[in-house]
Amino acid sequence: MSKDTPQRLDPAAIVTSALRIADAEGLPAITIRRLAQEHGVTPMALYRHFRDKDDLLDALAARLLADIRLPEPSTAPWAEQIRAVLAACLAALRPHPTIAGLIPTRVLLSEPGLTLVERTLALLDTAGFPPDQATEIGSQALCSLVTLVATEPGLTESTDPDTRDDAIRAKRAALHALSPQRYPHVIAAADALTLCGDRDTYYELGIDFAVAGIRGIRPAARTTG
Template sequence: MSRNTGSQPRLDPDKIVVSALDIADTEGLGAITIRRLAQEHGVTPMALYRHFRDKDDLLDALAARLLDDIRLPEPTTAPWDEQIRAVLAACLAALRPHPTIAGLVPTRILLSEPGLTLVERTLALLAEAGYPPAQATEIGSQALCSLVTLVATEPGATESTDPDTRDTAVRAKRAALRALAPQRFPHVLAAANALTLCADRDSYYDLGIDFAVAGIRGIRPTGRTT
């Protein structure tokens, strides 16, 4: 019989983050714990604390991972609003696969190099459009939050990843809507399918980006009178 020497496998912080991401994607953010991750990697919780001070530090790393997945387009000579749209589309492409943790990004965007790069690029484009720094910051922040909301509230996106379980939940929601009084809620009844499941995800997200860009265009830069 071999003896247990007490040695533990060498931990790779990147692999811990990947494991946390997988747990969040399948079970939700609340399922992530230091103890759970330690079990996943066959080590004691104390071994994880050598890499992450606490759970909040781990969540910072998760947000940094999402931001690092953003593939910003190269700057071009296109109008600023077209470039802003391309930047928002790049952000959305990184957030869409991870609706349960997308909300970590806005409050942690300044804690990593990829996040700072995204902020600098966005503020530069808004400065080109004539927005002063304080106003540009608010616009950029709200645009990012609108993307997070799109991802987190996509109809049907938060249901179980198991197809049968998801279909059962969607059918139950549709049945509840169709039981409403048609005299009071005729439009809700007509939209019951769309309200419970996103039929065309690409169109849903394209429309969301269009709303964000159109909203930015409609805001007058502070200090301008025309």
């Protein structure tokens, strides 16, 4: 049997490899050629399963969306249920900050994504928001979660512990060196600005902002067709 025989190539395994590479090195590190080499096949073998890199990224987003464990529907107030949905999304996104940005533009391309959107829109409908407004609110909420994950303080530093610590110390020192007359609050917050001290608190605050923001929006008048 040729090494390029399609049966030997598991698309799910390819996506798993792509996920590992993206987590370690970022999305630009994912190439069809590299994945083919890792699985002992030629690039043409991968093209039998993925039309191009964009198709592979679609599959990568679908994998991430499939990891979202939505809570069961309940009789709790809609705001509490929205909070639970956002928390479930964050739980899946947090381990993969380098690929979280794939989700907003690909959420409608897979069954797990459609399920997430349907649940969110249903809850926003319960809150009184018409479809157009609910869609915009849901989109903004999802993008806010992606931003939280991608911009966690200290996350962009090197994965090497020593290099990372040196970079954080340098940033902290630069902030402490600022003029205390002009930037007293920046200096006081230097530690928080350079490193996420409590990750759970950081993400809980992000969800608080999202839910409070939704609660503060007045539902638009529903149009009759």
